[in-house]
Amino acid sequence: MARxxxxxxxxxxGEYYDHSPDKSEAKASANKRARHAQDAxxxxxxxxxxxxxxxx
Numbered sequence: 001m002a003r004x005x006x007x008x009x010x011x012x013x014g015e016y017y018d019h020s021p022d023k024s025e026a027k028a029s030a031n032k033r034a035r036h037a038q039d040a041x042x043x044x045x046x047x048x049x050x051x052x053x054x055x056x
Contacts, residue, residue, distance in 0.1 A: 001030045003050035023051075 001023075002011045008026035009016040010033055018029035030046045037044040 001026055001046065001048045 001008060002016075003009075004011070004016045004019065007019040007021055008023045009019045010026060010030045011017075012033070017033070018026060020026045020029070027046075027048070034044045034046050
């Protein structure tokens, strides 16, 4: 999850999805995408960047 075009967005493999001005909405979307990936057998990780300049 990262800031993109002044909005929060889910970033995956260089593509941005589910843009939202609300960080919690974008975070929920990222977690949903991560659950789907895990259910499909793909390892994944949700990280937040762009908030303070550091990854958390």
